Amino acid sequence: MSKIECNLNINGKNKTVNIHEDKPLIFVIRDELGLTGTKLGCGLGQCGSCAVLIDGEKKNSCNVLAKDYQNCKITTIEGLKTDKGLNKVQQAFKQYNAAQCGYCTSGIIISLSSVFLKKNDPTKKEILSCLEGQLCRCGSHASVMKAIDKLKAS
Amino acid sequence: MPLWISCIGYESYRQIKSELIFKMNSFYSGPSIKLYGKLRNWFNFDKNNVLQVYSGKIDIGQHISSTLALISSKITGINYDQVEIIKLDTDISPNEGKTASSLSVPDSGSAIKAASLSLRKAFIKYSIKTLNVNFEDIVFDNGIIKDIKSNRSISYWDFAKTNEFNDLSIPEKFDEKEIREFNYKNDQKIEIKTINDIVTGNYEYVHDMVFPKMLHARIIRPPNYFSKFVEFTNNINHKLDELGINLLIKNSFLAILSTDEYLVVKYLDIIKQNIVWEEVKKLSEDTVYNSLKNNNKESLLVKSGGEAFYENIPSLKEFKDKNYTTLTSEYKKGYLMHGPIGPSAACAIFTDKKFTIYSHSQALYDLKLSCSEYFKIDPNNITLKFRPGSGCYGHNGADDVAFEAAVLSEKFPDIHILLKWTREDEHCWEPYGSASLNKLTGVINDEGKIVYWSNEAFSDTYMTRPSNTELHNFISYNFIINNFTKHKSTPKTKAHMGIHRNLDPLYDFGENRLVKNLVHDLPLRTSALRTLGAFSNVIALECFLNELAKTKNINPFEIRINHLRDERAINVIKNLKDHMIIDIQIDGSYRGIGFSRYKNSAAYCAVGVELKVYDDLEIKLINAWISVDAGEVAYEDGIKAQVEGGFIQAASWSLYEEVKFDTKEIISKDWDTYKIIEFDNIPNIKTSVIDQKGFPYLGVGEVVAGPTGAAISNAIADALGQTVKTMPFTKEIITKELLEN
Numbered sequence: 001m002s003k004i005e006c007n008l009n010i011n012g013k014n015k016t017v018n019i020h021e022d023k024p025l026i027f028v029i030r031d032e033l034g035l036t037g038t039k040l041g042c043g044l045g046q047c048g049s050c051a052v053l054i055d056g057e058k059k060n061s062c063n064v065l066a067k068d069y070q071n072c073k074i075t076t077i078e079g080l081k082t083d084k085g086l087n088k089v090q091q092a093f094k095q096y097n098a099a100q101c102g103y104c105t106s107g108i109i110i111s112l113s114s115v116f117l118k119k120n121d122p123t124k125k126e127i128l129s130c131l132e133g134q135l136c137r138c139g140s141h142a143s144v145m146k147a148i149d150k151l152k153a154s
Numbered sequence: 155m156p157l158w159i160s161c162i163g164y165e166s167y168r169q170i171k172s173e174l175i176f177k178m179n180s181f182y183s184g185p186s187i188k189l190y191g192k193l194r195n196w197f198n199f200d201k202n203n204v205l206q207v208y209s210g211k212i213d214i215g216q217h218i219s220s221t222l223a224l225i226s227s228k229i230t231g232i233n234y235d236q237v238e239i240i241k242l243d244t245d246i247s248p249n250e251g252k253t254a255s256s257l258s259v260p261d262s263g264s265a266i267k268a269a270s271l272s273l274r275k276a277f278i279k280y281s282i283k284t285l286n287v288n289f290e291d292i293v294f295d296n297g298i299i300k301d302i303k304s305n306r307s308i309s310y311w312d313f314a315k316t317n318e319f320n321d322l323s324i325p326e327k328f329d330e331k332e333i334r335e336f337n338y339k340n341d342q343k344i345e346i347k348t349i350n351d352i353v354t355g356n357y358e359y360v361h362d363m364v365f366p367k368m369l370h371a372r373i374i375r376p377p378n379y380f381s382k383f384v385e386f387t388n389n390i391n392h393k394l395d396e397l398g399i400n401l402l403i404k405n406s407f408l409a410i411l412s413t414d415e416y417l418v419v420k421y422l423d424i425i426k427q428n429i430v431w432e433e434v435k436k437l438s439e440d441t442v443y444n445s446l447k448n449n450n451k452e453s454l455l456v457k458s459g460g461e462a463f464y465e466n467i468p469s470l471k472e473f474k475d476k477n478y479t480t481l482t483s484e485y486k487k488g489y490l491m492h493g494p495i496g497p498s499a500a501c502a503i504f505t506d507k508k509f510t511i512y513s514h515s516q517a518l519y520d521l522k523l524s525c526s527e528y529f530k531i532d533p534n535n536i537t538l539k540f541r542p543g544s545g546c547y548g549h550n551g552a553d554d555v556a557f558e559a560a561v562l563s564e565k566f567p568d569i570h571i572l573l574k575w576t577r578e579d580e581h582c583w584e585p586y587g588s589a590s591l592n593k594l595t596g597v598i599n600d601e602g603k604i605v606y607w608s609n610e611a612f613s614d615t616y617m618t619r620p621s622n623t624e625l626h627n628f629i630s631y632n633f634i635i636n637n638f639t640k641h642k643s644t645p646k647t648k649a650h651m652g653i654h655r656n657l658d659p660l661y662d663f664g665e666n667r668l669v670k671n672l673v674h675d676l677p678l679r680t681s682a683l684r685t686l687g688a689f690s691n692v693i694a695l696e697c698f699l700n701e702l703a704k705t706k707n708i709n710p711f712e713i714r715i716n717h718l719r720d721e722r723a724i725n726v727i728k729n730l731k732d733h734m735i736i737d738i739q740i741d742g743s744y745r746g747i748g749f750s751r752y753k754n755s756a757a758y759c760a761v762g763v764e765l766k767v768y769d770d771l772e773i774k775l776i777n778a779w780i781s782v783d784a785g786e787v788a789y790e791d792g793i794k795a796q797v798e799g800g801f802i803q804a805a806s807w808s809l810y811e812e813v814k815f816d817t818k819e820i821i822s823k824d825w826d827t828y829k830i831i832e833f834d835n836i837p838n839i840k841t842s843v844i845d846q847k848g849f850p851y852l853g854v855g856e857v858v859a860g861p862t863g864a865a866i867s868n869a870i871a872d873a874l875g876q877t878v879k880t881m882p883f884t885k886e887i888i889t890k891e892l893l894e895n
Contacts, residue, residue, distance in 0.1 A: 027415055030415075037354070038355070039359075039495075039496060040497075041577070043419065043576065076355065077353075080354075086353065086354070090353040093349070094345065097217075097791065099349060099353070101215030101495075102542075106355050131833040134832075135495055137495050137545050137547075138215045138803070141802050141836040142839050
């Protein structure tokens with residue numbers, strides 16, 4: 001098993017990690033960098049709990065290799081905060097207590113951030129499209145929809 | 155226990171008792187106070203300006219810590235933000251049983267309410283005495299009492315250092331007026347305790363724990379429950395050894411461990427391709443519905459009150475008079491999985507002959523005793539500490555993974571072991587909610603009165619939680635001892651247990667014939683999934699009720715109200731009707747309703763659904779209305795979150811879910827092969843919470859599921875002109891049923 005030096009830009013900081021070249025991005029984020037807000041749900045790219053932003057686009061991190069994202073800007077849930085505090089999606093989720101167990105929530109917030117950080121008033125189709133593959137088992141969907149309504153109204 | 159309590163069941167007795175006491179203008183402190191009757195059992199004031207509250211219940215997605223903090227805050231007068239609920243730790247927390255059966259607020263909420271009231275009363279009395287002032291001369295603000303004349307003050311934190319605090323007992327009941335005087339608001343908006351950490355990614359789940367030199371672990375699972383380990387091939391075990399990756403082998407229980415989690419994941423896949431298992435027995439021989447009908451079974455008679463008895467089952471009655479219409483029907487449901495988004499996990503360490511286990515199990519105290527039995531070690535040398543997991547809806551993989559982590563930690567002492575189940579583990583190895591079959595016969599007369607009702611429920615057990623006498627209920631225990639015979643369950647008889655939960659209708663149907671059938675030798679592992687048998691029993695009841703009503707052209711609201719005596723039940727249904735009428739029905743949509751009082755002794759809930767069935771038989775949910783009476787409202791938004799979440803989960807069960815398997819293995823291994831609801835089919839939900847001020851708390855974690863399935867089914871029946879009697883309501887199943895009729 002050969003190891004490589006992998007240069008990543010995560011949450012605005014350059015990080016160099018010495019990793020096995022077949023290591024998926026999620027294990028680098030969680031285990032090498034300690035950013036455990038990104039959750040391991042299925043390891044198959046099906047549930048969305050491991051979603052991160054790659055150059056502003058949502059991407060599941062459990063089934064892609066870290067070495068392939070060396071020239072990208074990677075943002076995890078911990079990196080969404082701005083100098084002014086929580087980003088607007090996080091604020092709306094907080095205001096509406098839009099989580100139950102919360103395990104899927106960071107993936108959903110990342111997902112919605114990929115849309116709402118680009119557009120103030122995305123269409124319903126755009127929102128549902130970004131939420132495709134974001135699974136929640138507790139049924140927090142109703143409170144998430146309230147948070148989305150708040151985001152669209154503000 | 156007196157005979158009459160045995161007859162109605164302990165839960166019903168408890169409910170009746172608390173309601174009776176209410177009617178005598180008293181508030182009942184609940185069962186936890188009987189065991190933990192001292193103030194110091196519930197409060198800790200070691201942190202400055204923080205009220206720490208002990209509870210035996212855990213946060214499993216229902217925000218119980220926020221509700222309990224709110225209850226205590228309202229009564230003690232300490233700001234909600236300064237009230238902390240201490241995570242359950244078996245060394246210091248009260249043992250309040252499992253966090254299950256919608257009893258968290260009824261048990262822990264009532265106990266903390268009583269403890270908080272005792273604390274407040276004692277604190278005021280102590281302050282007045284110590285300051286030597288009159289009640290009129292003090293101001294009470296956020297846990298501090300101040301003498302307005304002298305400016306001297308005393309806080310709860312001062313009071314907690316006294317012998318009075320240490321010795322004070324909590325009464326078993328209070329005058330209801332004492333609670334009412336606080337005049338608190340139930341619709342208070344609060345930020346739930348966990349939300350800030352959740353939205354910032356800082357909420358620590360057991361999956362996220364890190365310790366020096368910690369070993370990550372996965373279990374090497376066989377193809378099915380009946381597989382015996384034979385050997386590794388291609389020297390894979392030696393290759394792993396060379397790579398510094400650990401293997402643990404105890405008969406057919408195998409695990410892989412390494413400090414690098416990814417190596418564990420990677421080599422788990424490689425090992426699975428280099429291992430030989432012997433199939434001791436096939437997973438299944440027939441379809442589950444054939445097995446439900448044909449396998450050996452034990453049949454018990456369920457009587458009014460919901461308890462089951464070993465008595466002769468009376469034959470079905472026949473009503474030949476032309477004024478009576480008789481209908482028969484069969485309703486079927488497949489296996490359902492808990493399927494948390496995060497697979498089960500646990501962390502354990504064995505050091506100095508003591509275990510410390512971090513777990514998200516609902517039953518940490520039972521787990522402690524089970525581990526004590528398995529390891530033959532004094533329970534005092536085992537500590538279970540709650541750490542959050544992914545959503546929990548019953549007896550899932552949490553107990554199994556905690557037991558497995560403990561087994562691994564014993565073999566690798568002094569090192570923390572973090573064991574996570576894989577997605578396939580979670581999908582294929584958790585104990586499912588059982589498949590079931592309900593056979594119904596009903597007789598309605600020309601006046602629209604149902605005079606005879608028979609409901610026979612056929613199902614596997616919902617009660618296989620592990621205990622110190624039932625270690626075989628840990629799935630891995632059987633592989634450790636190479637035991638591949640399926641343990642035979644015995645029927646549970648108490649009121650509304652398992653298969654016969656909500657089999658006894660709340661409606662007055664004249665004569666009831668209720669039969670619980672525990673069917674043996676069914677293929678898949680089952681246990682408690684949210685509502686146990688109530689989901690299928692309520693759906694069968696509520697859909698069949700509509701079928702009978704239809705024969706006499708009776709409106710669904712009318713047939714229900716006409717057969718109910720319980721005013722609160724009638725009120726909930728009327729409330730639902732009022733809310734549904736306001737909203738104009740969308741063209742081309744159909745509506746259905748369902749109702750239930752969970753266990754006939756907990757919360758009341760009525761659900762309405764509006765949906766469309768498209769030409770390709772795709773079903774889209776449009777609107778949903780929920781009316782719920784859960785007694786006194788402790789935290790309205792918490793109740794709404796629970797019932798709306800429960801609605802969505804039950805909608806998912808109804809529309810999409812069924813565990814598939816063949817003779818060798820479970821096929822539903824991931825989210826592609828076991829579909830659940832997504833954001834594109836979430837209706838607009840309106841929830842109305844009826845506050846019964848002063849009445850006992852009734853939990854809401856489960857009540858909505860049955861009425862939801864029934865409302866969806868009844869709306870589909872309205873759309874198609876016939877009831878679809880097999881769940882889930884997929885295109886394939888609907889097509890099959892339409893073709894058969």
